Each structure stands twice: as structure tokens, then as C-alpha cells.
Amino acid sequence: MALIELKTVSKIYTLGSQEVIAVKDFSLQLEKGEFCVLAGPSGSGKTTLLNLIGCLDQPSAGEVWLEGRNVATVPAKELAAIRLNKIGFIFQSYNLIPVLTAAENAEFTLMLQGMDKKVRREKVRRWFVDLGLEGLEERKPSDLSGGQQQRVAIARAMASDPAVILADEPTANLDSQTSEELLAVMQRLNEERGATFVFSSHDPLVIAHGKRVVRLVDGHLESDQCVS
Amino acid sequence: MDLLNLAWKNLWRNRRRTLITLSALCFSLMLIQGSHNLSHGVYSSMIDSGVRAGSGHLVVYQQDYLATRDEKLSFAPRDLSAEIGRIAGVQSVLPRIYLPGLAQSSRESRGILLTGVDPVVEKAVNPFLKRLPADEWLSSDDGREAILGSLLLKELKLKLGNKFVVTMQHRSGELVSEMFRVHGVVQTGIKGIDKTLLMVGRERAAALVGMDGEIHELALMLTDQTADNSVRPQLNALLQGRSDIRGYSWEEAMPNLYNAIRLDYASSNFIFIIMLLIVTIGVINTLLMSVMERFREFGVILAVGASAMRLRLLIIIEALLLGLVSMVFGTLLGSLLTWYLVAKGIDMRNFVSESLEFGGVVFDPIMRAAWDPLWMVKISFYLLLLALLAAIYPSIKAGKISPAAAMRHY
Numbered sequence: 001m002a003l004i005e006l007k008t009v010s011k012i013y014t015l016g017s018q019e020v021i022a023v024k025d026f027s028l029q030l031e032k033g034e035f036c037v038l039a040g041p042s043g044s045g046k047t048t049l050l051n052l053i054g055c056l057d058q059p060s061a062g063e064v065w066l067e068g069r070n071v072a073t074v075p076a077k078e079l080a081a082i083r084l085n086k087i088g089f090i091f092q093s094y095n096l097i098p099v100l101t102a103a104e105n106a107e108f109t110l111m112l113q114g115m116d117k118k119v120r121r122e123k124v125r126r127w128f129v130d131l132g133l134e135g136l137e138e139r140k141p142s143d144l145s146g147g148q149q150q151r152v153a154i155a156r157a158m159a160s161d162p163a164v165i166l167a168d169e170p171t172a173n174l175d176s177q178t179s180e181e182l183l184a185v186m187q188r189l190n191e192e193r194g195a196t197f198v199f200s201s202h203d204p205l206v207i208a209h210g211k212r213v214v215r216l217v218d219g220h221l222e223s224d225q226c227v228s
Numbered sequence: 229m230d231l232l233n234l235a236w237k238n239l240w241r242n243r244r245r246t247l248i249t250l251s252a253l254c255f256s257l258m259l260i261q262g263s264h265n266l267s268h269g270v271y272s273s274m275i276d277s278g279v280r281a282g283s284g285h286l287v288v289y290q291q292d293y294l295a296t297r298d299e300k301l302s303f304a305p306r307d308l309s310a311e312i313g314r315i316a317g318v319q320s321v322l323p324r325i326y327l328p329g330l331a332q333s334s335r336e337s338r339g340i341l342l343t344g345v346d347p348v349v350e351k352a353v354n355p356f357l358k359r360l361p362a363d364e365w366l367s368s369d370d371g372r373e374a375i376l377g378s379l380l381l382k383e384l385k386l387k388l389g390n391k392f393v394v395t396m397q398h399r400s401g402e403l404v405s406e407m408f409r410v411h412g413v414v415q416t417g418i419k420g421i422d423k424t425l426l427m428v429g430r431e432r433a434a435a436l437v438g439m440d441g442e443i444h445e446l447a448l449m450l451t452d453q454t455a456d457n458s459v460r461p462q463l464n465a466l467l468q469g470r471s472d473i474r475g476y477s478w479e480e481a482m483p484n485l486y487n488a489i490r491l492d493y494a495s496s497n498f499i500f501i502i503m504l505l506i507v508t509i510g511v512i513n514t515l516l517m518s519v520m521e522r523f524r525e526f527g528v529i530l531a532v533g534a535s536a537m538r539l540r541l542l543i544i545i546e547a548l549l550l551g552l553v554s555m556v557f558g559t560l561l562g563s564l565l566t567w568y569l570v571a572k573g574i575d576m577r578n579f580v581s582e583s584l585e586f587g588g589v590v591f592d593p594i595m596r597a598a599w600d601p602l603w604m605v606k607i608s609f610y611l612l613l614l615a616l617l618a619a620i621y622p623s624i625k626a627g628k629i630s631p632a633a634a635m636r637h638y
């Protein structure tokens with residue numbers, strides 16, 4: 001059983017009388033422990049696809065299966081719980097809640113899960129050590145660099161032990177040096193801890209880090225290669 | 229608890245806007261509480277002087293007297309006065325007689341209301357008599373001394389010590405006349421009273437019309453207004469054996485005063501409601517704006533797994549905190565204002581020169597507030613409730629956010 005399976009998924013947006021086909025008949029299987037990049041130019045449907053995988057959006061046609069469950073059959077209320085427990089999210093920017101400190105942001109999903117304050121404090125502290133964020137616990141997001149903010153977002157995503165972490169252009173707002181560092185962190189988490197990552201990018205340097213590269217053009221699957 | 233923490237922090241992210249909203253809430257609560265306490269104080273003193281000058285907190289009449297004011301409807305109190313006087317909470321019991329008649333001086337004649345009172349108890353209670361010098365007050369129950377209203381005195385062209393004649397109808401139907409002497413003058417400020425008041429000893433008045441031992445009114449002064457609840461049932465028990473008489477509250481006995489006060493409370497409540505509505509709209513605006521500004525952030529919060537319910541709850545908690553803070557500070561300010569209005573009051577003599585009459589009662593030209601803590605608490609809870617109501621629409625709006633759309637568009 002695949003961790004995630006997209007079965008001829010389409011997503012069509014209607015803008016007035018115009019139909020925009022963002023994703024067309026897309027099929028994909030993702031296994032546990034993958035480090036997969038969705039590559040494609042702007043407008044090729046990367047965000048749309050990640051939103052479908054992350055249960056943030058419903059497909060217009062086709063099915064999304066998560067751990068053997070058809071997401072379409074999951075009641076709307078339970079979707080939030082699935083996102084909370086199964087999926088970690090990292091977005092391009094403004095990932096964090098500005099009024100909360102870095103540590104509180106990283107604890108946010110654990111808080112939603114109802115974890116005891118002390119336990120999650122400790123858990124996040126260890127993630128901060130692991131991700132090189134030590135000493136930044138009490139900083140507000142606005143007082144962190146872009147790379148630090150993204151690492152806090154990784155801490156938040158990793159802390160709740162999700163089945164998969166979805167990252168939509170996590171490095172788009174970072175310089176190349178910081179991007180490399182962030183990717184190295186993700187790669188290490190994938191190798192050391194077996195964390196499953198699916199991230200998108202249009203940057204060849206970033207795409208080069210993917211162990212599996214899924215290329216998108218105009219919402220179609222163009223190629224799906226495993227890089228060894 | 230963590231949601232509470234987040235809500236509190238969110239409240240202060242736009243400090244200025246929150247402070248403006250808070251001050252609108254606090255100041256309106258302050259004004260509402262202050263002005264209610266002021267009316268409460270003015271009305272309490274008005275009720276107090278009204279009951280003192282009028283028919284008391286509770287009053288006993290012959291069954292039909294209140295409706296007709298027919299002087300034939302008198303009753304014999306027998307030992308009722310003494311029995312009522314023993315009820316805890318009753319300060320004094322005042323038997324009175326009211327007889328319409330005609331007063332004639334050597335030069336003029338005027339219609340009057342002869343009021344027969346027990347001089348000793350009456351003097352202690354009636355606020356208008358307090359100002360009367362001791363030597364001008366009636367010295368006995370059955371003397372020829374009379375206290376006149378100031379306008380009556382003027383119209384009859386009498387002076388202190390002058391004699392005049394009062395004519396009225398005897399029980400038997402004949403007209404009877406009696407000579408009295410002006411012994412004192414009172415000025416209540418109420419024209420109707422000052423023009424017709426003629427106060428004499430009760431026994432003299434009763435003897436004049438042949439109703440010895442009978443009275444029209446038995447007024448009860450209580451130690452304080454709230455004693456009403458405990459005294460009323462005991463009074464009713466005492467009156468049970470007597471089908472000819474009935475006990476009334478001051479509200480029943482003085483419907484003019486009671487209705488005037490009720491009307492004024494109703495109109496100020498109406499103003500309060502409008503004030504609260506206006507600030508509620510302000511709160512809705514603040515909450516809605518703060519929700520709109522955070523669409524993207526809410527998208528992230530929903531995406532990482534918060535349920536729509538939690539998001540709605542967050543908005544409601546934000547409103548709750550806003551409401552709680554203004555409840556506390558508004559009540560604090562309201563208490564300060566009340567404290568000032570209790571201690572200093574508002575001197576109405578700066579605004580109006582004549583004496584102030586309201587519902588047939590003259591009130592103190594210095595308006596003073598009185599604490600009505602229960603009401604203050606009640607209205608502050610209303611404010612909290614309104615803040616929560618104001619959160620409904622914004623929270624529904626937040627709950628409807630689609631995370632994918634929110635992050636794409638904001």
C-alpha cells in the first residue's frame with residue numbers, strides 16, 4: 001500500500017466563464033521515506049497538486065488516497081485531524097504566527113494535538129538543537145532570518161511526527177546559500193529519521209537535490225525519475 | 229489555555245485599534261453606570277422625600293378610599309397603630325385625616341385640604357416640617373393651632389397669629405365652622421400643596437366633622453426602603469381580620485411618582501441600549517477587520533491542522549477578552565464616576581433657579597448618585613455578552629476560510 005496515491009486526479013478552476021485546468025489526469029504513488037521534488041515552471045500546477053495531497057483542496061475528478069483511505073470519503077471535520085496528525089506543511093513564506101515566539105510556533109501543532117505543555121516544550125527544544133535553532137526559542141518570527149523561519153517551520157512540521165511533509169517552494173524566498181542549508185537539513189532528516197518529504201520548486205539547483213523528480217508541465221506529468 | 233494565550237497576544241497586535249475599541253467600550257460602560265447610579269440616587273431620595281411627605285412606604289386605607297378620596301371613607305384604627313409599630317422594620321406609624329373645606333379670612337376665602345395629623349410623629353418624618361421652627365409647630369392634638377401652606381397664607385392675606393375660619397361638611401350633612409389661628413407656615417415648593425395645605429391636630433379635625441377615633445390614612449415609615457419585603461406580609465397578616473381596610477405600597481398609593489420614575493428609567497434605558505448598540509457595531513468592525521487582515525495566517529493555522537471550530541473559538545475568545553477587559557476597566561471608571569457623584573453630586577441650582585418638581589415631589593437641587601452595585605454588575609455582563617455577540621459574524625467568517633484559497637490570495 002502506497003503512502004499517498006493520486007488516481008487520475010484533475011483540478012479545474014472556473015474563473016467566470018473560463019475554465020482553468022490546473023492539473024489534468026495526474027497519477028502518482030508516493031512511498032514512505034521518499035524525498036520527492038515536484039518540478040515545473042510557474043503555473044504548472046505544483047501548488048495545486050500539493051494542496052490536493054495535503055487535503056487542503058478537493059480534486060475536480062479522480063481520487064486522492066492517503067494511507068489506504070480515499071480522502072473524498074473522509075468527513076470534512078476529520079480532514080483537519082488528518083492534516084494535524086498525518087501531514088506537515090511548510091510554505092514559501094509567512095509560515096509562522098507573528099505574535100508567537102519561535103518555540104511557540106514550533107509547538108503549535110503539538111498544542112493542537114493537546115500535548116502537555118512541558119512535554120512539548122522539551123520535544124521542541126530537542127528539535128531546535130537538532131535544527132541549529134538553539135537560543136532562538138523566544139524570538140518572534142519577525143526577528144528571525146528567512147532561513148531560520150523556514151527551519152522553525154520544519155521543526156513545527158517534524159514535531160508532530162507526520163507521515164509526510166509537504167513543502168511548497170520552501171526555498172523560494174531564500175538566497176542560494178541558505179537554500180542549500182535548508183535542503184541539507186531536509187535531506188538529513190530524510191536519511192537519518194526516514195521522514196517523507198514532497199516539495200516543489202522551479203529552481204534547478206533545488207531540483208537537483210531530489211531523489212525522485214516529478215516533472216510537471218501545464219498540469220500534466222511529464223516525467224518521473226528516480227535519481228540514485 | 230494556549231488558545232487564550234494566542235487570543236490575548238492577537239488582541240494586542242494592533243495596539244492602537246484595540247485601545248480605541250476598548251476605550252469606547254469602557255467609556256460607554258462608565259457613562260451608563262454613572263448615569264444610572266445618578267438616576268438611582270435622585271430617585272431614591274425622591275422616593276424617600278415622596279414617601280415622607282406623602283403616604284409612607286406602606287399605607288393603610290379604607291378599601292375604596294384610594295380610588296375616590298371620599299372623606300366619608302374613613303376607618304377606626306383602634307390598636308392597629310400600636311400593633312403595626314411593633315413590626316420589625318417599621319420606624320413610625322402616622323394616622324392622618326384629610327378633609328376638603330373652605331378657609332376664610334376677614335378678606336378672602338379659599339378651598340383647602342384640612343390635614344389632621346399627630347404632631348409628634350409627623351414632625352419627625354415629614355421633610356417639609358423639619359425646617360419649621362419648633363415654636364411654630366402644633367403643640368397638641370386638639371388645639372386651634374394651624375400650619376398653612378405658604379401660598380395659601382398669602383392668598384388669604386394672613387399673618388402668623390391671625391385667626392381664620394374653616395368651614396366643612398359634618399358627617400350628618402350640616403355645615404360646621406371652626407376658628408383656627410395661623411401658627412406656622414410651610415413651603416414645599418409644590419404649588420398644589422402650598423396653595424391648599426392646612427395642617428391641624430388630628431383630634432380637633434375629627435371632632436369637627438364627627439368622625440372621632442377614625443382616620444383616612446395610616447402611613448407607615450420603614451427603617452429603609454428594602455424592609456418593604458419583610459414588613460408587607462406581616463402587615464397583611466395584621467389586616468386579615470379587617471375586611472374594610474387594605475394595605476398599599478407606595479407605588480400603588482402614589483402612582484404619579486411611580487410612573488414618572490418608571491418612564492424616566494425606561495427612556496434612559498432606551499438611550500443605554502442605543503449606546504451599547506453603537507459600541508457593539510464598533511466591536512464588530514474591529515473584530516471583522518482583524519479577521520480580514522489575518523486571512524493568510526488563518527489559512528496557515530487551518531492548513532497545519534486546526535479545525536474551523538478552533539479558529540472560531542479563537543475569535544470568540546478574542547472578543548471575550550476584549551469584553552472582559554472593558555467590563556473590568558469600565559466598571560472601575562463607572563465606580564470612580566459614581567464615587568464622585570455620590571460625594572460631590574451635581575448642583576442643579578447652577579442650571580435652574582426654581583425648585584424642581586417631578587411626579588408631584590420636590591427634589592433636592594443637588595443631585596447625588598447612589599450605588600446600585602447589582603445593576604452595575606448586570607450591565608457589565610450585558611457588555612460582555614454584546615462583545616460575544618459581536619464576535620459571531622467575524623468568527624463565522626473566519627471559520628469559512630479555505631486554507632488553499634487564503635494562502636493563494638493573501
Ligand SMILES: Nc1ncnc2c1ncn2[C@@H]1O[C@H](COP(=O)(O)OP(=O)(O)OP(=O)(O)O)[C@@H](O)[C@H]1O
Nearest residue numbers: 013015020021022041042043044045046047048049
Ligand atoms: N483559485 C484559482 N482560480 C483560478 N485559477 C487558478 C487558481 N489556482 C490556480 N489557478 C491556476 O492553475 C494553474 C496552476 O497554478 P499553481 O498555483 O498550482 O501553479 P504553480 O506551479 O504552483 O505555480 P508557481 O510556481 O507560480 O507557484 C495556474 O494557471 C493558475 O493560474
Ligand SMILES: [Mg+2]
Nearest residue numbers: 046047048168
Ligand atoms: Mg505555487
